[in-house]
Amino acid sequence: MKNRVITIHTNDTPVSLKTKKLLAKKLEGSGFIVSESLDTDSELIVCIGGDGAFLEGIHKFQFPEIPFIGINTGHLGFFQEISPNQLADFIFHYKTGKYHLQTFSTVKATVFTENNQSFEHVGLNEIVIRGELSRSVHLNISIGGSFIERFSGDGILVSTPAGSTAYNYSLGGCIVDPRLKLMQVTPIAPMNTTAYRSFTSSILLPSDLSLGIIPDYETRRGIKITTDHLEYTYNNIDNINIEFSDKVVNLLRFENYDFWTKVKSKFL
Incomplete structure (x- = not known):
């Protein structure tokens, strides 16, 4: 046995x-x-x-x-x-x-450096891109290969539905039912002035699109990447690609589990 x-x-x-x-x-x-x-x-x-x-x-x-x-x-x-x-x-x-499995998607960041190296980081909740030592960052952002904006601010957070109730929610992002497979891009203290123009609300992306990030030259050095609770600092980033990972997390749930009942009990 x-x-x-x-x-x-x-x-x-x-x-x-x-x-x-x-x-x-x-x-x-x-x-x-x-x-x-x-x-x-x-x-x-x-x-x-x-x-x-x-x-x-x-x-x-x-x-x-x-x-x-x-x-x-x-x-x-x-x-x-x-x-x-x-x-x-x-x-x-x-x-x-007497249980069922709830499957959560994960998000992956691939970091490409100027010396042709690459590093992968996977997160269940989110991946955060920000400047080292709390410096503002300037990030050229593309979606599905098309340039969208030059973001300026403290950074951006890319969350999964599982992570939508975590740091993303504290930043003003929306709560997403985990049965939806999408990424949410939420700005962290975005600048929106005559000199800098950035989206100030979250962006929702379908699972088949990737997010491309190229730091401006002056902020390319000293970029901090956080996956859930783990931090990594890079000083020579060329670009970053963020997309859904093929890894999933399975949670055991009992028969009376309901996502929105859980949300209500934890937040209201």
Whole structure:
């Protein structure tokens, strides 16, 4: 009989560590093997903490195909499905198959440097392009190969539907139902004067279009790229291409889950 392995990822807060210990005991009592690493036999990843711990787990395990479920011991917990007092219910519903998978798209930035190197970064929530040391940036932006604008401001954020309720929402972007496959481009403190003209609202793009970014010469050096919670700084960027990635994230959802009910409970 194949081992049923469940991987647990957690942050280091006292309540998370306590929840992890209790969950591991309950899982082992139900016939599962508990691991802290992603084994070849792992069938589920449990992330304990808030949304930050959840995103950390996705990047730590490099966007695996096996599903995730979150236990919220943090604050907002938008991705998290269950609370620490629902561990027994979670195990029962999981063993009896009373759940479905919700699939989230991811976004990818490919950075091309002046010395002909390229680097890829994938995000579940968003990818942010901004200047190093909080400097303003000037970015020549194209959509599907057609030039659109010369953006000037603090930067731009490209979010997935999953990330529309995160930083994007704080910037005034719109909430997008995750069943829609689109990218949202939201400006960060755009300049709109007689000298600089930039879009001041979000732009929604279909999944088959890519976003091209060429920094102006004076801002080409010292560009910071953030994918979810991870930051990378480049000093010799030639151009950046942002598009949907072929990687997806599968979340375990129980029968009573509804996206808009979750939105209402977290924001209203």
